Amino acid sequence: MxxxxxxxxxxxxxxCGHAPALEEDIAMANTALDLIGQTQLWLGLxxxxxxxxxxxxxxxxHRDAWDFRNLLLVEQPNRDFGVTMMRQFLFDCWHLExxxxxxxxxxxEISAIAQKSVKEVTYHRxxxxxxxxxxxxxxxxxxxxxxxxxxxxxPYVGEMFxxxxxxxxxxxxxxxxxxxxxxxxxxxxxxxxxDSDFAHQxxxxxxxxxxxxxxxxxxMQSLPRSYPDAKW
Amino acid sequence: MSNEWPLYEVxxxxxxxxxxxxxxxxxxxxxxxxxxxxxxxxxxxxEGVSIWVVPAAQxxxxxxxxxxxxxxPADDKVYRHPTxxxxxxxxGAM
Numbered sequence: 001m002x003x004x005x006x007x008x009x010x011x012x013x014x015x016c017g018h019a020p021a022l023e024e025d026i027a028m029a030n031t032a033l034d035l036i037g038q039t040q041l042w043l044g045l046x047x048x049x050x051x052x053x054x055x056x057x058x059x060x061x062h063r064d065a066w067d068f069r070n071l072l073l074v075e076q077p078n079r080d081f082g083v084t085m086m087r088q089f090l091f092d093c094w095h096l097e098x099x100x101x102x103x104x105x106x107x108x109e110i111s112a113i114a115q116k117s118v119k120e121v122t123y124h125r126x127x128x129x130x131x132x133x134x135x136x137x138x139x140x141x142x143x144x145x146x147x148x149x150x151x152x153x154x155p156y157v158g159e160m161f162x163x164x165x166x167x168x169x170x171x172x173x174x175x176x177x178x179x180x181x182x183x184x185x186x187x188x189x190x191x192x193x194x195d196s197d198f199a200h201q202x203x204x205x206x207x208x209x210x211x212x213x214x215x216x217x218x219x220m221q222s223l224p225r226s227y228p229d230a231k232w
Numbered sequence: 233m234s235n236e237w238p239l240y241e242v243x244x245x246x247x248x249x250x251x252x253x254x255x256x257x258x259x260x261x262x263x264x265x266x267x268x269x270x271x272x273x274x275x276x277x278x279e280g281v282s283i284w285v286v287p288a289a290q291x292x293x294x295x296x297x298x299x300x301x302x303x304x305p306a307d308d309k310v311y312r313h314p315t316x317x318x319x320x321x322x323x324g325a326m
Contacts, residue, residue: 021237021259022258022259023258023259023260023269023272023273026272026273026276027268027269027272027273030272030276123271126268127268130264130265130268134261134265
């Protein structure tokens with residue numbers, strides 16, 4: 001959970017100062033900050049449970065790509081605004097279902113983080129859904145770009161529901177809720193769900209991250225690795 | 233034709249019981265989008281509990297040239313101010 005929010009938060013931050021409209025720029029930065037805030041909670045808890053005196057920052061800045069357990073979807077590059085918003089939409093739809101499930105988790109600290117995050121992510125999903133609908137059902141060009149974004153990113157959807165031993169929840173059970181919201185939104189956006197359910201795998205197991213993650217981490221980690229004693 | 237989204241004026245209510253106050257303006261594709269943008273631009277630091285957005289084009293404003301005729305006549309009508317009444321402390325802010 002913490003690696004997903006960290007990697008996507010960092011990706012969204014890349015837009016800061018470059019978004020197509022001032023309002024979208026601030027909105028994306030807000031979402032990025034929400035995700036980084038959630039990262040501090042998840043990785044803080046993970047570091048504490050590991051019990052080796054590590055902090056959330058140690059986990060964020062001093063692990064290499066193969067130790068990251070994020071979904072392949074979130075490490076995909078921003079490309080254009082349409083791809084960024086489609087990636088956000090698909091992740092938000094999964095993220096909200098996952099957090100709702102985790103609010104009932106037996107571990108009180110996990111449940112508390114989920115309860116705090118679910119409010120933020122409810123808004124993320126509302127915003128990305130509206131944007132996907134507006135651009136999908138917009139001009140001929142915006143429709144074409146959003147359909148291309150959906151076609152590009154759909155192969156990264158399946159991994160979100162592929163179970164492995166480290167899962168905090170039954171991820172397969174999240175699919176109906178995800179499908180219901182995604183399909184209704186795509187219909188309204190006049191976008192067509194791709195036929196193929198081929199799914200890239202290997203992000204959340206760490207076995208086969210895409211080449212993009214290493215480049216992103218190099219940027220993100222360079223300062224604390226070059227100056228290990230640096231303080232804010 | 234302009235490529236800009238239409239301009240909306242944003243009003244935020246800081247807390248329950250107070251009025252909405254004008255805080256600024258922003259661009260958005262429609263009113264719902266304007267609410268979301270206002271949330272992201274103007275309520276990042278817990279500034280509000282309610283947002284209104286109004287298309288800027290829908291606002292009719294008084295003209296600066298009419299300032300004299302509109303406002304100056306009130307200058308010497310001090311009796312219109314409620315300063316001649318004693319207000320009990322219990323009333324609080326008015």
